[in-house]
Amino acid sequence: MVKQKKLNVAVVGGGWAGMSVGADLADNKVPVTIFEASKTLGGRARAVDTSEAILDNGLHILIGAYKKTLSKIKQVSEESQKTEVLRLPLNLEIHPNFSYRASSLFYPLNLMIGLLNAKGLNTIDKLSAFFFIFLIPLLHKKKSISEKTVSQLLHQFYQSHNVKKYIWEPICLAALNTPSNIASARVFLSVLRESLFQGARSSDLLLPSNDLSNIFPNKAKAFIEKNGGLVLTSTRVTSIEITDRGFIINDGRTNAYTHLILAVAPNHLPSLVRSLPSIKKIIKKVENFEYQPIVSVYLQYPKETTLPKPMIGVEDSVCQWVFDRGTLLGQAGLIGVVISGPGKHETSDNKSLAMAVHRTLEREFGFPNFLWHRVIREKKATLKSSPDRQDIGNDTDQENVFLAGDYTESEYPSTIEAAVRSGEKCAKLILKNERF
Numbered sequence: 554m555v556k557q558k559k560l561n562v563a564v565v566g567g568g569w570a571g572m573s574v575g576a577d578l579a580d581n582k583v584p585v586t587i588f589e590a591s592k593t594l595g596g597r598a599r600a601v602d603t604s605e606a607i608l609d610n611g612l613h614i615l616i617g618a619y620k621k622t623l624s625k626i627k628q629v630s631e632e633s634q635k636t637e638v639l640r641l642p643l644n645l646e647i648h649p650n651f652s653y654r655a656s657s658l659f660y661p662l663n664l665m666i667g668l669l670n671a672k673g674l675n676t677i678d679k680l681s682a683f684f685f686i687f688l689i690p691l692l693h694k695k696k697s698i699s700e701k702t703v704s705q706l707l708h709q710f711y712q713s714h715n716v717k718k719y720i721w722e723p724i725c726l727a728a729l730n731t732p733s734n735i736a737s738a739r740v741f742l743s744v745l746r747e748s749l750f751q752g753a754r755s756s757d758l759l760l761p762s763n764d765l766s767n768i769f770p771n772k773a774k775a776f777i778e779k780n781g782g783l784v785l786t787s788t789r790v791t792s793i794e795i796t797d798r799g800f801i802i803n804d805g806r807t808n809a810y811t812h813l814i815l816a817v818a819p820n821h822l823p824s825l826v827r828s829l830p831s832i833k834k835i836i837k838k839v840e841n842f843e844y845q846p847i848v849s850v851y852l853q854y855p856k857e858t859t860l861p862k863p864m865i866g867v868e869d870s871v872c873q874w875v876f877d878r879g880t881l882l883g884q885a886g887l888i889g890v891v892i893s894g895p896g897k898h899e900t901s902d903n904k905s906l907a908m909a910v911h912r913t914l915e916r917e918f919g920f921p922n923f924l925w926h927r928v929i930r931e932k933k934a935t936l937k938s939s940p941d942r943q944d945i946g947n948d949t950d951q952e953n954v955f956l957a958g959d960y961t962e963s964e965y966p967s968t969i970e971a972a973v974r975s976g977e978k979c980a981k982l983i984l985k986n987e988r989f
């Protein structure tokens with residue numbers, strides 16, 4: 554293809570990866586156009602406007618180690634990011650038998666004292682957890698870890714039943730969205746290392762206090778447009794053509810793009826790149842990906858109904874994590890429940906699942922009858938983070954075509970942070986190679 558003197562970049566996909574790359578390019582005054590199929594920006598982390606309330610397609614948990622995400626939110630926001638997320642020192646409650654709260658002492662003593670004071674663990678449990686935590690930075694570098702699952706790793710390092718049940722397995726499911734018996738030990742250790750060994754606030758929990766589209770994607774749109782870019786929603790890309798003038802999208806002959814960034818979920822990639830034969834090798838890998846589901850159940854209770862904490866786990870129940878949207882987003886009485894990974898809940902109809910969730914909340918917290926419910930099922934929420942997951946980078950064999958998305962960061966589970974990192978990398982690749 555003839556190299557254009559002036560850059561003009563097309564980004565397909567307005568999820569967190571696409572909006573990150575768009576923000577970085579616009580910040581560097583590179584003309585950029587984002588094409589998003591849906592009318593709402595945010596992809597798998599987006600607001601869902603229902604007749605009853607503004608919900609999210611999934612109740613997301615962020616952590617202090619999401620450094621790129623936090624700086625991206627800051628880059629595009631005029632207000633402080635404090636209004637977008639509630640930051641809490643690492644605080645895990647698995648009702649009714651376990652609770653952990655990082656103390657207010659300095660790092661890393663705060664985390665250690667938290668473990669010493671944890672409710673639901675005996676001395677042997679605590680010693681086994683300390684032993685494992687100290688090994689994390691060393692284990693992370695070991696090659697032999699690559700083929701192991703999280704369960705094998707925990708077994709090898711003598712983690713007690715309670716430490717697995719209350720600490721490592723819930724963290725594994727929340728961070729990797731993959732059960733520990735099939736989850737990658739390498740990726741699990743990466744997450745632990747980044748959250749426990751990268752400074753005082755990396756282990757903080759960041760709970761959204763705005764809807765997911767408003768936390769970043771909508772603000773990124775305003776930022777991109779203020780800096781001369783264009784964000785087209787409700788615009789699905791159905792054809793990409795390579796011509797001498799550049800990439801032509803959806804037969805828009807007046808506009809040719811010098812660079813193309815494909816920021817769609819991996820399952821949407823194959824149909825999009827039929828006209829780009831050099832990407833075939835990558836597509837073969839992508840077609841072998843396996844996915845994990847997440848179901849979100851929302852129940853609206855009378856306005857005075859609250860949880861004892863903004864986020865609580867419930868032991869041995871259908872409710873893995875329960876969120877109080879009243880405390881977090883000012884949606885009084887609205888409770889959201891996350892059910893990650895595969896399980897019996899997948900075959901329940903929405904009404905039965907909502908009733909099962911309600912019965913747990915009624916039993917554990919004395920909740921009254923609910924007023925309405927919504928169930929949102931994401932069958933391909935994230936990639937299965939297993940030891941055999943294939944690596945895919947951001948560059949491709951097709952000149953000037955790059956891939957952005959949570960699946961391109963093999964050291965990290967498919968999360969918002971992975972999506973944002975990938976976007977930043979794509980922008981760097983373009984800016985590094987081109988003078989404009």
Ligand SMILES: Cc1cc2nc3c(=O)[nH]c(=O)nc-3n(C[C@H](O)[C@H](O)[C@H](O)COP(=O)(O)OP(=O)(O)OC[C@H]3O[C@@H](n4cnc5c(N)ncnc54)[C@H](O)[C@@H]3O)c2cc1C
Pocket residue numbers: 565566567568569570571588589590591594595596597598610611612613614615788789790791816817818821825847848849931933934935957958959960967968969970972
């Ligand atoms: C229910 C749920 C819960 C989750 N919980 C967490 C969590 O707690 N913490 C966390 O960090 N992560 C979580 N994740 C994962 C996180 O949401 C994703 O990793 C991240 O949003 C992926 O972003 P992305 O930009 O890579 O891809 P996507 O969000 O999939 O974005 C791709 C975009 O491309 C668009 N698109 C596709 N095809 C076309 C086309 N032909 N033309 C134009 N546009 C197109 C799509 O509409 C979409 O907007 C969760 C995900 C789900 C679904």
